[in-house]
Amino acid sequence: MPKGTRRLTLTALLAAAALGIFALEAQLPAPVPIPGVKLGLANAVTLFAMRALGRKEAGAVLTVRVLLGALFAASPSTLLYSACGGLLAYAAMCLLTAVIPEKRLWAVSALAAVAxxxxxxxxxxxxxxxxxxxxxxxxxxxxxIITGVFTGLCAQYLLQRLRKTGLIK
Amino acid sequence: MKEKRNILWLCALAAVCLLGLAAWGLLGRGGGTVAVITVDGQELARVDLSQVRESYDLPVDTAWGHNTIRIEPGAISVTEADCPDKICVSQGRLTGGGIPIVCMPHRLVIQIEGGDIDA
Structure with missing residues (x-):
């Protein structure tokens, strides 16, 4: 497969995975009665895309997930919340992945989740x-911090495993 | 060295968590008896809960959705909502200031004011 096609396919696959996780999580009852608190496992996919493919691809995965997620899973009125949150988390990820090594992706994820x-x-x-x-x-x-560490570890282990298969660099 | 960095990060994050929990605990201790109900930034109603003798329901229907607010002597809560997550309902009864009940999709905020810092 040509390189560009490969990247595009992987990005699309990750966007679909993120959307699926997001939709599934929206069906679960809220873990605690505090507005805004959720696991946010779909952010692990954004983080994964950023490390495995790049910023541009991660941005694409995030945009697709937020827009279609509001359409399919959450009510459209929550679009503003997830768009603002997603944008800030993306900015934090971009800045932090440049200075924090992948061994501590969980720390990047925690700070991104706070953002x-x-x-x-x-x-x-x-x-x-x-x-x-x-x-x-x-x-x-x-x-x-708590959910971010968890989702960050998910992304970190997934990266380690998939690198061994040669599917990603 | 690598281990040390990990521990440093964990300690820093744990410290922030502890501070956050402490702040949350302190915030929840606010006093006051006047419940203020706002929708989309507009004040909808203001009720002094210490003057309430009998419980009653206050329906709130706006462009964003429906909530039923229960007003009791000394407490206020949301008993019904047509939003998907119903977090406002599970937040339970509010008896003091500090932390408001929020229904994000319906732009509804219930907050208790007054008490010690009554203006």
Whole structure:
């Protein structure tokens, strides 16, 4: 397969996987009664795409997942929240993967998840225009760290395993 | 060296977690008795929960969706919502200030004000 086709196919495959995970997770009941808290396993796919393919491809995977995810799984009104969160998390990932090695992808993921939750909270603040919602900041930071470490480890192990198969570089 | 870096990162993240949990605990201790219900940034109702003698339901229907708010003596909660996740319902009864009940898809925020810092 030519290289370009291979990259495109892999990117599309990852976008589909991210969307599937996102849709599945949306069907699960909320783990804790705190708005904005969720596992966010689809972010592991974005992170994986960034390490295995590149920033551009990861951006494509994220964009497809956020737009189609709002259409298929979540209600369209949550698009703004996930778009703001996704954008900030993507920016954090881009900056951090450049300085933190892949051995500590879990740390990149934790900080990206915190950035995601911060973006979500800011979007929420813009929408409801009630500063009281900022009280959720501390707990969203905590949940971002915990879920981020978990999803980061998922991406990290997946990268290690798939590199051995030669499917990705 | 590699191990040390990992431990350093873990400690830093754990410290932030502890700080966050402490802040969350402190925030949840706010006082006050006046519940303020806002939708899309507009104040919809303001109820002094200490003056409520009998429980009643307040339906809130807006362009974003439907919620039923239960007002009780000293407490307020969301008992019904037509959003997919129903997080606002599972947040339970609010009896003090600090942390508001939020229904993100319906742009609804219920917050208790007043108490010690009443203006």
């Amino acid at each position: 995601h939750n911060a973006g979500q909270l800011l979007a929420c603040l813009l929408v409801v225009r009630t500063p009281g919602v900022l009280a959720y900041g501390p707990i969203l930071a905590v949940s971002g």
